[in-house]
Amino acid sequence: xPERKTCKIGQWVQVxxxxxxxxxxxxxxxxxxxxxxxxxxxxxxxxxxxxxxSQLTIVTAAGRRVTGELVxxxxxxxxxxxxxxxxxxxxxxxLRQRYRNRKGAPDLx
Amino acid sequence: xxxxxxxxxxxxKNEIILKSVGIDYEKFSQGRMAFDYEAMMENAAYSLDEVGxxxxxxxxxxxxxLELKNLTQMARDTAPRGYGARIFVKDEAANPSGSxxxxxxxxxxxxxxxxxxxxxxxxxxxxxxxxxxxQAAMQGLNCIIVQEVxxxxxxxxxxxxxxxxxxxxxxxxxxxxxxxxxxxxTALLLLEETGYFNASLYTxxxxxxxxxxxxxxxxxxxxxxxRPPDAVVVTHAGGGNVTGTARGLIKAGxxxxxxxxxxxxxxxxxxxxxxxxNRKSFTTGHTGFGVPFATWPDRTDVPRNAARPLRYxxxxxxxxxxxxxxxxxxxxxxxxxxRGPAGNxxxxxxxxxxxxxxxxxxxxxxxxxxTGAGKHPSPQLTFAVQSGVEVKLGDPAEDVPGKVIxxxxxxxxxxxxxxxxxxxxxxxxxxxxxxxxxxxVSRAEMAFLASDIRWDVGDxxxxxxxxxxSCPNL
Numbered sequence: 001x002p003e004r005k006t007c008k009i010g011q012w013v014q015v016x017x018x019x020x021x022x023x024x025x026x027x028x029x030x031x032x033x034x035x036x037x038x039x040x041x042x043x044x045x046x047x048x049x050x051x052x053x054s055q056l057t058i059v060t061a062a063g064r065r066v067t068g069e070l071v072x073x074x075x076x077x078x079x080x081x082x083x084x085x086x087x088x089x090x091x092x093x094x095l096r097q098r099y100r101n102r103k104g105a106p107d108l109x
Numbered sequence: 110x111x112x113x114x115x116x117x118x119x120x121x122k123n124e125i126i127l128k129s130v131g132i133d134y135e136k137f138s139q140g141r142m143a144f145d146y147e148a149m150m151e152n153a154a155y156s157l158d159e160v161g162x163x164x165x166x167x168x169x170x171x172x173x174x175l176e177l178k179n180l181t182q183m184a185r186d187t188a189p190r191g192y193g194a195r196i197f198v199k200d201e202a203a204n205p206s207g208s209x210x211x212x213x214x215x216x217x218x219x220x221x222x223x224x225x226x227x228x229x230x231x232x233x234x235x236x237x238x239x240x241x242x243x244q245a246a247m248q249g250l251n252c253i254i255v256q257e258v259x260x261x262x263x264x265x266x267x268x269x270x271x272x273x274x275x276x277x278x279x280x281x282x283x284x285x286x287x288x289x290x291x292x293x294x295t296a297l298l299l300l301e302e303t304g305y306f307n308a309s310l311y312t313x314x315x316x317x318x319x320x321x322x323x324x325x326x327x328x329x330x331x332x333x334x335x336r337p338p339d340a341v342v343v344t345h346a347g348g349g350n351v352t353g354t355a356r357g358l359i360k361a362g363x364x365x366x367x368x369x370x371x372x373x374x375x376x377x378x379x380x381x382x383x384x385x386x387n388r389k390s391f392t393t394g395h396t397g398f399g400v401p402f403a404t405w406p407d408r409t410d411v412p413r414n415a416a417r418p419l420r421y422x423x424x425x426x427x428x429x430x431x432x433x434x435x436x437x438x439x440x441x442x443x444x445x446x447x448r449g450p451a452g453n454x455x456x457x458x459x460x461x462x463x464x465x466x467x468x469x470x471x472x473x474x475x476x477x478x479x480t481g482a483g484k485h486p487s488p489q490l491t492f493a494v495q496s497g498v499e500v501k502l503g504d505p506a507e508d509v510p511g512k513v514i515x516x517x518x519x520x521x522x523x524x525x526x527x528x529x530x531x532x533x534x535x536x537x538x539x540x541x542x543x544x545x546x547x548x549x550v551s552r553a554e555m556a557f558l559a560s561d562i563r564w565d566v567g568d569x570x571x572x573x574x575x576x577x578x579s580c581p582n583l
Contacts, residue, residue, distance in 0.1 A: 019286065019295055020115060026291050030382040033289050036261035040295065041285040043277070062228060062251040062282035064303065077274050079267040079483035082491030087502045087516045091435055092442045094519065099179055099443055 015068030143557035154313035194466035207479025221306030271483030323357020345370035348416035355421035371458035452478030
């Protein structure tokens with residue numbers, strides 16, 4: 001049996017809920033959106049021990065109590081600065097060559 | 110037990126909004142359709158001086174006006190001899206939350222606190238969330254931001270993820286949702302549950318907050334150049350930026366300054382589509398908001414939208430995603446100023462517009478926004494490629510929203526596409542006829558419609574008649 005991750009009381013966690021099931025979405029939403037549920041994620045402090053996948057009540061930054069499925073313990077951020085963009089490197093090179101003082105400009109060719 | 114179903118909550122919309130905004134919109138109503146816009150702006154919000162005082166107290170506004178000499182050179186270099194206006198930018202990234210939205214939030218949060226609310230709520234995926242969170246932190250209120258972040262697979266665009274992070278960093282609870290207009294339903298439920306103030310983008314508070322941006326531009330340009338600006342380019346999305354800036358300029362005596370709106374062209378992408386959601390690199394300042402909000406402002410979370418851009422726009426131009434990324438790079442490389450891409454929408458348009466203006470004319474770009482992880486060309490373009498969008502160097506004419514981002518090779522390739530304001534006005538009138546089921550209109554109603562789109566009453570009468578509406582003689 002794989003070990004289930006368990007959060008401790010007071011840990012910063014994230015819970016998930018379905019707000020509206022597919023088929024109960026607002027009228028007039030595009031077809032692809034109507035076919036999927038509207039989901040919600042909220043972060044807060046765990047009110048009791050729980051394993052990932054079970055129901056948990058949290059207290060949010062605004063002091064609200066929210067119950068949902070525990071999906072992450074200590075959720076972090078993964079966004080960054082991505083990869084260098086060759087097209088923009090090319091743009092930068094050309095702009096600098098064209099508009100900087102020619103005498104002191106580095107030779108970027 | 111309160112009915113929490115979608116229909117049940119939406120049927121309580123008016124009472125929830127009345128309680129959470131505290132404005133009795135009925136007071137300004139004039140029959141079934143018209144309302145007294147100026148009276149609403151004067152009586153429901155705060156005066157320009159009061160707004161200035163509120164903002165000064167929380168370090169909002171009074172941002173620097175920077176002259177972009179190298180980008181001016183770029184415009185002149187690609188313009189006929191004697192053309193190429195001086196380009197200035199209002200560095201709104203210097204606001205506490207990193208964008209001009211701090212101006213709107215400062216007034217809403219001040220008003221909420223003054224009226225005894227314990228917290229504020231805003232439904233937004235944009236910089237406004239961070240602005241409300243920042244002001245709530247500063248003024249000591251709780252804050253909930255309801256944000257559209259993910260597609261149905263839980264994938265989020267880096268810029269939106271970053272904005273959510275910033276809200277959390279500033280102490281807000283962030284309710285993250287998948288794509289869909291039912292975000293509003295969730296916001297209503299939360300307003301009901303918490304009794305918080307609805308810091309809507311579209312109340313008179315939100316618009317009055319931006320008027321100082323217009324008046325500051327007027328004052329700073331006058332001081333630097335001894336004359337008013339000839340034109341101001343405004344990134345146009347929900348209409349508040351255009352409306353507030355224009356009103357501020359007019360109040361500061363710049364009645365003849367041309368107001369030019371600019372949006373990123375995302376034609377063809379559906380804003381509520383689960384599939385299209387992550388195929389756009391811009392989450393604001395685009396036509397998905399700009400066009401529907403201009404042609405029907407009253408589609409928001411309040412009964413009467415205080416943002417009414419057709420009252421103020423002299424011209425509306427579109428620019429591609431690739432052109433905005435190009436100018437974001439140019440701003441960094443040539444001016445040494447690194448700012449977030451979405452805020453550079455008006456900058457991209459400005460370089461093109463400056464070419465049409467004489468060298469001694471003055472063109473102001475009225476905003477910048479903060480940049481950082483996620484909110485930067487490299488993560489956004491990396492994500493675009495991962496989402497199946499082709500990124501290439503090429504003529505902006507080859508740009509296809511959701512499919513191809515064509516980054517210009519040189520400034521000569523930058524151009525703007527005109528959005529016909531006459532057509533926008535016609536579209537507004539069609540929407541009015543449909544929304545209010547108009548068979549006939551009174552003279553006063555025709556006058557209201559005319560002022561709401563800045564047309565002659567005679568032109569309104571002609572179009573309404575064509576639409577089969579019975580109109581009185583003038």
